[in-house]
Amino acid sequence: MNSDDGDLENQAELEEKTRLINQVLELQHTLEDLSARVDAVKEENLKLKSENQVLGQYIENLMSASSVFQTTDTRNKRTK
DSSP states (O other), X not given: OOHHHHHHHHHHHHHHHHHHHHXXXXXXXXXXXXXXHHHHHHHHHHHHHHHHHHHHHHHHHHHXXXXXXXXXXXXXXXXX
C-alpha cells in the first residue's frame, strides 16, 4: 500500500467522522427543540386544566342558582 492509498483512506475516515459529528449536532438541536416544545405544551395543558376547573365551578354555581336545574318532585305537586 502506497502513501496515496493511506492518504485517501484517512481522508475518507475524516469525512465520515465529520459527517457523523454534523449529524449528531443536528440531532441534538432537534432534541432541544422537541424538549422545549414539550415543556410549552405541558405549561399550556396546566393552564387549560385550571381554566376548565374555573369554568366547571362557574357552571355548577349557575346551575345550582337556577330554578330550571333544580330537581322537583312531581308526585307531591299532583297530590296537593
